[in-house]
Amino acid sequence: MAVKNQLRSLQHIVVTADQMRQIEERVFAAGMPVPALMEKVAGRITQRIAALFLPQPGLRVGILVGPGHNGGDALVVARELHFQGCQVVIYQPFTKLKELTGHHAQYCSSLGIPTIEQVAALQECDLLVDGLFGFGLERSLSGDIASAVEQINQWHKPIVSIDLPSGLHTDTGQALGTAIQATHTLCLGLWKQGLLQDQALAYVGQAELVDFDLPLADIHAVLGDTPPVQRITSESAIAHLPLPRSLTAHKYTAGHLLLICGSRRYAGAAILSGLGARASGVGMLSIAVPASLQPVLMAQLPEALVVGCPETPSGAILCLPDEVQLDKYSAIACGPGLTMEAKPVVRSVLGSSLPVVLDADGLNMVAEWGTSMLEPRTAPTILTPHLGEFKRLFPHLAETLPCRVTAVREAAAQTGAIVLLKGARVTISDSHTVWINPASTPALARGGSGDVLTGLIGGLLAQPLAQQQTPSPIPHSPSPIPNLVQSAVWWHSQAGILAAQERTELGVDAHTLAHYLIPALKTICKSDRSFL
Structure with missing residues (x-):
């Protein structure tokens, strides 16, 4: 019950890449070992993948491994699915890995889990797990990686992306050149802002939050008592x-x-x-x-x-x-x-x-x-504009529209109005908070x-x-x-x-x-x- 309550309490919080990085740094500075957190996160991911796709006898799973800790998460998932009887193959297009990720790659190899460098071999898999890139990606995918992503997308297979689909900008949700078109996205810890923007919808699939027990004190230390960007929930x-x-x-x-x-x-x-x-x-x-x-x-x-x-x-x-x-x-x-x-x-x-x-x-x-x-x-x-009306009202903010959060916040600050930008993911701001x-x-x-x-x-x-015909007795009440x-x-x-x-x-x-x-x-x- 406590786990469910913790997850429910996090459902409204939305973070940028920088905010998530600050929260994680506080957790690590407090003494949480990075390897321990990786094991915990990957364990939760494995549980969710198992709930979605197992038991399926002889499930063939392709694991896409990147060079960073997102790749490390994917390798732990590969190991655990291997132990659960899945036929696992690892696609590892990078030779240089972070130290912890390299250790997990070495152990997977010792278990006899095959590693491939050519993406075409993944076409025989029933399920793909995307751990190429995590939050904070800034550069566009290019070269062989971009070609591999495009090839994977053409297969129309079930794909579970860890945290967010590889190639998506964490804050804007824009594809950086290209991006994995996931059928499921398991967002880790807190909702990433980019997953809730219109342009991300073609890549995200069914998104859900995977809680790994981030301390609320660390979240509030970075975001304050009222998160500046919030996700509307049915309860609220x-x-x-x-x-x-x-x-x-x-x-x-x-x-x-x-x-x-x-x-x-x-x-x-x-x-x-x-x-x-x-x-x-x-x-x-x-x-x-x-x-x-x-x-x-x-x-x-x-x-x-x-x-x-x-x-x-x-x-x-x-x-x-x-x-x-x-x-x-x-x-x-x-x-x-x-x-x-x-x-x-x-x-x-x-x-x-x-x-x-x-x-x-x-x-x-x-x-x-x-x-x-x-x-x-x-x-x-x-003000309740659709995109065309917003551009007419705020022509000087047209360049901010790749990030609807920024656009509505600035429009609200300029006018003193509550601005509601219509779209697939309606975005609202009163200049202080975005929903x-x-x-x-x-x-x-x-x-x-x-x-x-x-x-x-x-x-x-x-x-x-x-x-409310009489003034509120509470000064500055919301x-x-x-x-x-x-x-x-x-x-x-x-x-x-x-x-x-x-x-x-x-x-x-x-x-x-x-x-x-x-x-x-x-x-x-x-x-x-x-x-x-």
Whole structure:
């Protein structure tokens, strides 16, 4: 039980190569022998490989051995799999090895485990274990090694990479020339930042964390009490949702969200945003749309207060009517389907003292005006760009985009906003901390899925804010808003994953996605009755 609790406590921590190096140096300086740690790590790796692939009589395993301690880990795995009855062969393309790695190579040789120098011989293996390079690789793979990696990738065999696929940059997840396309990655100790970036997904396969008991004191000594980069977990996401509700809750204590969205051309965006907001459980939902769309929205969302707004000749919102007094709402979500004609409306929203979620054309307007217009805002602002919108908002940060963590952190620092960069691994920052959603599905690559997310975020933000009418008695207490944004992103992706499981990836249109939000939450929460 203690091992499981330790592993659970580490699941949210993400490190760079330099941070991992510092943590390991502290462990070694405290007296942990490097050989002992290598044995422990390799033992855990062997156990996991055995659980995944054994028993399979006569399993033929090829071990890819590099010159450093990653190669040493691989050699210990080779030895242990040999003792478990596997037919092991070692591919060792380097003649110069670190001392400890060399000792393990010598012992494997004494056991009669064959060593080869030509990669083609591995084609007869059932499974490959990749221990060529560990974390911290900076140079591109080239020459014979690059050719060997390319050849291995063409075989489409099961490949287990130790720590991260050889050839991946630890921090950015970019392939350095080329990289092993693993089917499984056993990340050691702490999650490496590169494994959670979009460009790494073609190489990582199924990733999981292998704990080898790094002392929490050493982790906190390097990262502080709050790790600067964190991985969203189901436990943390659920913990920040407004579940369960107070027994005395009513619609006015459960928040009031104003959605401003839609145009004659993009009526669907308003509907989808409204469906996302409805699933959030917000107590009151008002939707401001062009007057011509009011009947459509009332039919789709009968519980919402649909406000018909004056519109332009082409059917965009011209202005908000007098009945829409912004100060009576808890939060505003604005942008989906507006078109660029609705600039006066967006200006008034950004001039309000309310938390604002800005998406789609709302972002395009800010890109045109310049992000400096956000600086005077005292209330929280959440920007939700996809990659193209991010480049328009922050053209000077385009060079940082190979590392999404760096890009969103700098964008948040520049604007004072919470920046949510959409993608296969949604990345969020409030300038102090970066959060990465580790799971998603290509099923969400559909028009309108972002509109659902905008409504969901807005609805969650409105709820706790409505219950905090008095200032917090704790000075500098952390805002709940970044946590709720994380929860919304995680919830949205879990709905997509569940819908894809039941309907295939091609069967998850945005309307369907919205209707899977509650089933997905129920599926995750059913093990804890207090959430139901």
